[in-house]
Amino acid sequence: MSGRRVPPGRAGRLRLRLRLDTALRGADVLERKLLFLLERERAMRQAEEDAARLWASRLHEAETWLLRGMLLSGEQALAQAPAAGRATAEITYTTTMGVRHPAGVTCAPAARSPDDLPPRNTALARAETVYRDVVRAAADYAAAHEALRLVAAEIRRTRQRVRALRHHWIPRLSEELAAAEQSLEQTEHEESVRRRWASAPTEPTGAATSHT
Known part of the structure; x- marks a missing residue:
């Protein structure tokens, strides 16, 4: 059964038709959503890969x-370096087809205190600068990765709902509707036959008397 008791007759047939129409429209909407999300996923996957390559490149350079x-x-130059502070990151969010996910990140690496001693040589100074870029690249990658993960999860859920509608509910409702229409057709045929019988002229009950 479709999960709810369907009344017999025309009312039941109408209810099944409405349910089937709703399921068909729902499947169409979900399939359009799925196509849009798949397109966005491709773009997000490319963004994640670009962010990962940039992160790896910055890290190698540093x-x-x-x-x-x-x-x-x-x-010993590292041992004499001041303790690093904390970097901060602020994530901005957006919504794609009902999925809230990171849209970007603003990262502020730890700043050097005016009281800290400068690096011992220019190479270490350059390394310090590039490591700040590493932190920013890592934050960008984390945001891109999380956005992709959330959209991919919604794609899986949407696919499951489409399959449930296309392969389960719609065929079941179609079968129930066909059975209801067949039953209603049979009932109407039987009623039509009874009405014809009821309206047919009756034969006289007594036989005619012959005279000689």
Whole structure:
């Protein structure tokens, strides 16, 4: 059954038709939503890949400068470096087809205190600058990754709902509607036959008397 008791007769047939029409419209709407989300997912996946490459590139550059600085001043140069502060990140959100997800991020890496000693050489100074870029790139990647994850999850849910409608509810409602129409047609046919019988002229009950 469709989950709710359907009254017999024309009222039941009408209710099934309404349910079927609603299910068909719902499936169409969900399929359009799915196509839009798939297009957005492709763009988001590309953005995530670009962010990941930029993050890796910045990190490689920073590590290269750090290695150069350590070769120039030794590992003790890092031990003498001031303790790093905390970076801050502010995420902005948007909504795509009902899915709230990150749209971007503003990141402020930890700033150097005026009282801190400068890096021991230019390579370490460059490494410090590039590591700030690493933090920004990492924040951009995290926002892109989360946006993609949320949209991909909505795509999976939408696909499940479309499959449930196309492969379960719509066929079931169609079968119930066909059965209801067949039953109603049979009932109307039987009523028509009874009406014809009721309106047919009756034969006389007594036989005619013959006279000689």
